[in-house]
Amino acid sequence: MRREGPIIVCPGQAANWARSLLRAKSGLPDFATKRGRSRIYPTSTGGGLGRGVVVVPRSLVAPPSPPHKGAGGGPRPALSSIALVIAAALLLSSTASAQESKYPNLRGQWERSGPVAWDTKKPPGRGQQAPLNAEYQTRYDASLAEEAKSGGQTYNPQVRCVPPGMPRAMIGYEPIEILVTPDITYMRLHFMGEFRRIYTDGRDWPAHLAPTYIGTSIGHWIDTAGSGRYDTLEVETRGFKGPRLIENTGIPLHLDNQTIIKERIHLDATDANLLHDDVTLIDDAFTRPWTVTRDFRRRPQAVWIEYLCSENNNLVIIGGESYFVREDGYLMPMGKGQRPPDLRNFAQPGTTGRE
Amino acid sequence: MLYRTTIGAIASVLVVCAPLAGAFAFDDSKYPDFNGQWMRPPGVGNQYDPSKPKDRGQHVPLTPEYQARFEAGLKDQEAGGQGNDPTYVCIPDGMPRAMNVIFPMEIVVTPKTTYMMIEYLTQLRRIYTDGRKWPEEFEPSFMGYSIGNWTDPDASGRYQTLEVETRFLKGPRTFDPSGAPLADDNQTVVKERLFLDKSNPDILHDEITTIDHALTRPYVVMKTFVRGKDPVWVESDCAEGNQHLRIGKESYMLSADGYLMPAKKGQKPPDLKYFK
Numbered sequence: 001m002r003r004e005g006p007i008i009v010c011p012g013q014a015a016n017w018a019r020s021l022l023r024a025k026s027g028l029p030d031f032a033t034k035r036g037r038s039r040i041y042p043t044s045t046g047g048g049l050g051r052g053v054v055v056v057p058r059s060l061v062a063p064p065s066p067p068h069k070g071a072g073g074g075p076r077p078a079l080s081s082i083a084l085v086i087a088a089a090l091l092l093s094s095t096a097s098a099q100e101s102k103y104p105n106l107r108g109q110w111e112r113s114g115p116v117a118w119d120t121k122k123p124p125g126r127g128q129q130a131p132l133n134a135e136y137q138t139r140y141d142a143s144l145a146e147e148a149k150s151g152g153q154t155y156n157p158q159v160r161c162v163p164p165g166m167p168r169a170m171i172g173y174e175p176i177e178i179l180v181t182p183d184i185t186y187m188r189l190h191f192m193g194e195f196r197r198i199y200t201d202g203r204d205w206p207a208h209l210a211p212t213y214i215g216t217s218i219g220h221w222i223d224t225a226g227s228g229r230y231d232t233l234e235v236e237t238r239g240f241k242g243p244r245l246i247e248n249t250g251i252p253l254h255l256d257n258q259t260i261i262k263e264r265i266h267l268d269a270t271d272a273n274l275l276h277d278d279v280t281l282i283d284d285a286f287t288r289p290w291t292v293t294r295d296f297r298r299r300p301q302a303v304w305i306e307y308l309c310s311e312n313n314n315l316v317i318i319g320g321e322s323y324f325v326r327e328d329g330y331l332m333p334m335g336k337g338q339r340p341p342d343l344r345n346f347a348q349p350g351t352t353g354r355e
Numbered sequence: 356m357l358y359r360t361t362i363g364a365i366a367s368v369l370v371v372c373a374p375l376a377g378a379f380a381f382d383d384s385k386y387p388d389f390n391g392q393w394m395r396p397p398g399v400g401n402q403y404d405p406s407k408p409k410d411r412g413q414h415v416p417l418t419p420e421y422q423a424r425f426e427a428g429l430k431d432q433e434a435g436g437q438g439n440d441p442t443y444v445c446i447p448d449g450m451p452r453a454m455n456v457i458f459p460m461e462i463v464v465t466p467k468t469t470y471m472m473i474e475y476l477t478q479l480r481r482i483y484t485d486g487r488k489w490p491e492e493f494e495p496s497f498m499g500y501s502i503g504n505w506t507d508p509d510a511s512g513r514y515q516t517l518e519v520e521t522r523f524l525k526g527p528r529t530f531d532p533s534g535a536p537l538a539d540d541n542q543t544v545v546k547e548r549l550f551l552d553k554s555n556p557d558i559l560h561d562e563i564t565t566i567d568h569a570l571t572r573p574y575v576v577m578k579t580f581v582r583g584k585d586p587v588w589v590e591s592d593c594a595e596g597n598q599h600l601r602i603g604k605e606s607y608m609l610s611a612d613g614y615l616m617p618a619k620k621g622q623k624p625p626d627l628k629y630f631k
Contacts, residue, residue, distance in 0.1 A: 160594050160597075161445060161593075161594035162592060162594045162595050163592055163594075179463060179465070179470065181463065186463070186470075186472070188472075188479055192477075193476065193477040193478065193479065194477060195472060195477050195479075197588065210589065212590035213590060213592065214590060304481065305494050305496070306494070306496035306497060306498065308446070308447065308497070309445075309594070310444055310445035310446055310593070310594065311446060316600055316602070317613075318600075318609065318613065318614065318615050319612075319613045319614050319615075320613055325601075325602055325603070326629070328603075329602065329603025329604060330602075330603065330625070330626055330628060330629055331602055331625050331626075331627060331629065331630070332629040332630075333629065333630060338630075339630070340627040340630035341614070341615050341627075342614055342615075343615060343624045343627075344614060345610055345614050345615060345616035345617065346615070346616070346617060346622075346623070346624040347621075
């Protein structure tokens with residue numbers, strides 16, 4: 001169906017156009033647009049993603065001249081159309097290849113290259129020297145004491161399979177997959193199946209953010225080296241809910257959930273299979289911004305194994321206490337001398353269950 | 356003369372274009388526009404076959420053994436239990452139930468993989484379209500392992516349909532919340548044909564054929580999704596605020612103040628024999 005709107009010229013199609021014109025077919029083929037938008041899909045290379053597509057106003061492409069006889073007696077192609085096709089093909093070829101090489105290759109499976117402590121350069125727990133204020137240091141000390149005493153982790157939402165959210169998701173307990181598209185960089189965090197959408201479409205922060213554990217992320221690509229190619233994705237994440245912890249020993253973030261997280265994500269300058277994420281946390285539980293670098297290494301062969309927190313999770317929390325469910329299905333205590341759960345809501349002999 | 360010069364120019368362009376065209380791994384004009392947010396149409400519930408009423412009205416072609424299991428599960432649900440449905444403790448739907456798309460999904464097409472990001476339980480499908488063969492074995496999962504092929508059934512020069520096969524599933528899985536079960540052996544094979552509606556590119560069809568030992572025959576259902584114009588994504592956390600609890604084979608609930616309570620009338624409390 002011939003459209004009257006602009007013509008989308010695709011590099012892969014330009015050669016076909018030229019051949020068609022040489023065969024003196026009338027008219028110019030139309031290519032469907034996507035709701036009028038130009039579709040430029042720069043690629044993150046690797047297998048490649050997209051190629052440049054440019055909208056060419058129809059007015060710039062002369063309609064084919066009426067066929068007239070050439071020296072050989074046959075019809076002659078419209079020379080102005082052919083010339084434009086050639087010019088378009090050359091332009092598009094260079095444009096498309098430029099688009100494709102604009103972004104770093106972040107495809108594949110990324111595994112953390114250090115331990116699960118937030119700052120991999122320091123020991124876990126108190127060794128992290130998290131810059132907590134006095135109030136939140138007290139909270140943290142209480143969590144450490146609970147775990148030391150009874151092994152309980154009522155402070156840790158993850159034991160109930162509540163997702164870690166940001167920033168803890170970037171510990172990368174399980175591998176991460178990154179998918180770069182022009183408007184969004186997706187991060188699939190295999191641990192707990194969390195999903196980040198980093199919007200790079202130039203949007204502003206909305207007036208209201210629906211709070212989530214993973215937050216809302218807006219990013220933009222920058223070319224720090226002036227190489228003509230993006231090398232760093234700068235991201236800011238806001239709009240949180242909680243409770244959230246930094247890592248499994250229970251370093252807390254503030255209950256006001258006003259955390260702001262800033263990241264600079266970039267490949268190592270000398271090793272294209274090493275990814276750095278410089279993460280800065282700004283939170284009211286801290287006395288100052290806290291910056292660490294988390295590193296991830298690309299696996300040569302991606303193998304994705306399903307991770308499910310809820311499957312075979314034998315820890316339950318009842319009435320604020322942690323218990324285990326044994327393999328045989330019976331409840332058992334987590335610590336020595338732990339009292340059983342209160343069964344007030346069950347009917348006992350001579351009661352209705354609510355006395 | 357000018358004509359011969361022009362022919363030469365065109366020939367050189369063809370030479371220039373061809374290798375560059377080959378260098379682009381993804382000619383997205385070749386693919387249908389599957390990208391974006393897809394939702395169940397208004398008025399469609401959570402049942403597997405949207406064209407039929409829920410529960411027994413689905414007429415799932417179950418074998419007598421699995422029909423009996425289904426009936427027992429429905430009775431348990433009527434009494435306040437969860438029946439055969441495992442999702443109340445945040446076990447994911449898996450395939451094919453994930454395609455009920457309780458909450459919206461996003462599809463992103465890339466040359467070697469089509470991703471389906473399903474908001475409910477943040478389930479992810481990777482449909483490999485890189486020409487790979489089936490592995491001899493693979494760690495089973497609720498979403499399974501999917502291999503797809505793009506086809507052009509109308510010979511239009513453009514792909515229109517994504518044909519997918521999914522294997523290597525684990526369980527337990529049911530078709531929908533009513534608990535119509537799939538077989539315990541998890542030998543399910545799910546075949547799909549995904550294509551845009553010919554008259555409305557904002558409608559996506561998924562013709563799903565399920566082959567399973569709980570069924571008397573292949574079970575074919577057509578599911579339809581509508582494209583969201585201004586996508587809004589909502590975090591779906593099953594575990595947050597989940598008042599359901601499973602201890603052994605019994606499902607219980609937690610009261611608002613966190614105490615254990617029965618899910619069914621007359622339900623006994625858990626055995627506390629390991630507490631002194």
